Amino acid sequence: MSPRLPGFAVEHGRAFDDPDVARLYHLRRTYPAETYGILLELAPERPVVLDAGAGTGEIARAIAPRVSRVDAVEPSAAMVQAGSRAPGGDDHRIRWIMGTAEEAPLSGPYDLIVCGQSLHWMDWDVVYPRFRRLLAEDAFLASVDVDDEPPWADALRAIVRRYSANRDHIGKRREGQPLIEETRGLFTRAGERRTAPATVRQGVDDYVASHHAMSGLATHRIGAERAAAFDDEVRRLLAPYGDPLELSVTARVTWGRPL
Numbered sequence: 001m002s003p004r005l006p007g008f009a010v011e012h013g014r015a016f017d018d019p020d021v022a023r024l025y026h027l028r029r030t031y032p033a034e035t036y037g038i039l040l041e042l043a044p045e046r047p048v049v050l051d052a053g054a055g056t057g058e059i060a061r062a063i064a065p066r067v068s069r070v071d072a073v074e075p076s077a078a079m080v081q082a083g084s085r086a087p088g089g090d091d092h093r094i095r096w097i098m099g100t101a102e103e104a105p106l107s108g109p110y111d112l113i114v115c116g117q118s119l120h121w122m123d124w125d126v127v128y129p130r131f132r133r134l135l136a137e138d139a140f141l142a143s144v145d146v147d148d149e150p151p152w153a154d155a156l157r158a159i160v161r162r163y164s165a166n167r168d169h170i171g172k173r174r175e176g177q178p179l180i181e182e183t184r185g186l187f188t189r190a191g192e193r194r195t196a197p198a199t200v201r202q203g204v205d206d207y208v209a210s211h212h213a214m215s216g217l218a219t220h221r222i223g224a225e226r227a228a229a230f231d232d233e234v235r236r237l238l239a240p241y242g243d244p245l246e247l248s249v250t251a252r253v254t255w256g257r258p259l
Contacts (some may be wrong), residue, residue, distance in 0.1 A: 004081060005055055015088050018218055018219065018220050020080045020212070020218070020219060021078070021212070021213050021218050021220075022056065022076065022079045022082040022171060022213075023082065024158060024209055024210060024212055024213035025055060025056050025079065025082060025213045026056065026082075027087065027202075027206045027207070027209055027210035027213060028210045028213050029146055029148050029200065029210075029247065029249050030058060030146075030200070030249075031058065031059070031062075031116070031144065031146055031195075031249075031251045032195040032196070032197075032198035032249060032250065032251055033062075033198070034195040034196060034198075034251075035059075035144060035195055035251040036059070036062045036063050036066075036254065038195070038253045039059070039063065039142055039144070039253060040063060040066055040067075040112075041113060042112055042140050042142060042255055043111040043112040043139065043140075044111055044158070046067060046068045047067050047068065047110075047111030047112055048067065048068050048069045048070075048071075048108075048109070048110055048111050048232075049063065049067050049069070049070040049074070049110060049111065049112045049113070049114060050070075050071050050073065050108070050110045050112070050113040050114070050134065051070055051072045051114050051116070052073055052101040052113060052114065052122075052127070052131075053073070053074065053075075053101055053115055053116070053117075053118025053119070053121060053122065054072035054073060054074040054079075054083065054116070054118075055074060055076075055079050055083065055116070055118070056079050056082045056083035056086055056089075057072045057074075057083035057084075057086065057088075057089055057094065057096070058116065058246055059114055059116045059144070060072040060083070060094050061083070061086060061087065061088035061089055061091065061094065062088070064091040064093045064094050065091070065093075067093055068093065069093050069094075069095060069165035069226075070093060070094050071095045071097055071106060071107070071110075072094055072095065072096050072097065073097040073098075073099055073100075073101055073104045073106065074096075074097070074099075075098065075099060075100045075104075076098075076246055077098055080096050083096070084096055089238065092145045095126065100122075101118075101122050101127050101128065101130070101134050101192060102122065102123055102126040102127055104176070106190070108133070108134035108135065108136070109134060109135060109136035109137075109139070110134050110135055110136060110139060110232060111136050111139050111141065112139060112140060112142060113131050113134065113135060113139075113140075113141045113142070114141075114142050114143075114144065115141070115142070115143045115144070116143075117144065117145060117146060118142040119143055120132070122168070123208050124186055125186075128186040128187065128258040128259065129258070131258045132257070132258040132259070135257070135258070140190065140255040140256060140257065141187070141255065141256060141257065141258055142253055142254065142255040143253070143254050143255075144253050145251065145252045146250070146251050146252075147249070147250050147251070147252065148200075148247045148248060148249045148250075149248075150241075150245070150247055150248075151225075151241070152237055152238065152241065154156075154182050154245065155237055156234065156237060159230065159233050159234060159237065160211070160216070163216075163217060163218030163222055163226055163229070163230045164217060165215075165216050165217070165218070165221040165222050166215060185259070186258060186259055187256050187257070187258055187259060188256045188259060189224035189254060189255075189256040190255055190256040190257065191254075191255055191256070192252065192253065192254045192255070193252070193253050194250055194251070194252045194253075195250050195251045195252075195253075196250070197248040197249065197250050198248070198249050198250070199246060199247070199248060199249075200242040200246075200248075200249050201245065201247070202244055202245050202247060203243060203244045203245075204243045204244070204245060206236060207238070207245055208231050208234050208235060208238075209231075211230070211234070212227060217230065220228065
């Protein structure tokens with residue numbers, strides 16, 4: 001079995017089963033709108049798409065009006081419930097499937113498989129062969145990463161390291177490389193595109209709370225007292241930057257074929 005990336009053990013992924021994590025998930029940085037156009041350019045018109053590790057279905061809900069069907073597979077019941085109730089989550093073209101990408105019942109062939117910041121939670125030795133079987137001929141697997149490196153990023157990472165329940169997590173992982181590049185030997189890259197930066201304004205309270213929708217900082221994992229202390233430290237860090245904060249967010253889409 002391929003070793004998982006540091007900080008992405010199975011037990012860390014179970015944090016997303018918690019209802020409070022799912023409730024806060026919408027506060028995390030979203031993909032720029034350009035991301036969805038890039039993804040759909042990789043597939044024929046009105047494709048059948050698999051969104052693997054869909055979370056609350058940010059990708060599935062965005063592309064649903066332009067596809068024949070999108071299967072949104074996600075192992076957390078709390079995330080599926082939050083996604084199905086979110087704007088666009090009841091679109092008839094979305095088929096919500098609760099289960100893992102490794103084992104959930106899936107109906108290919110798919111004209112595109114998308115993993116939005118989710119490949120690191122999967123067993124690559126299982127999902128790559130499975131994705132290969134599920135893809136239509138010449139169809140692609142695409143991985144989406146999001147990047148926002150505000151001026152306070154390094155100081156924030158130091159705070160996160162002190163509080164995170166994921167003690168094996170890497171602070172600044174991959175040194176700028178797309179996550180899919182970590183799966184060398186299982187994937188042949190065909191291309192990559194990065195979106196233009198999108199400016200996002202977010203209130204300090206929402207920005208701070210968004211960190212508790214992350215595995216290592218989920219309140220039920222670090223405890224209410226440590227969560228409050230984390231919040232206080234981050235607020236002090238952000239004090240010079242105003243409220244709301246201004247963030248520059250980009251997404252990177254990397255695509256290719258599983259081997």
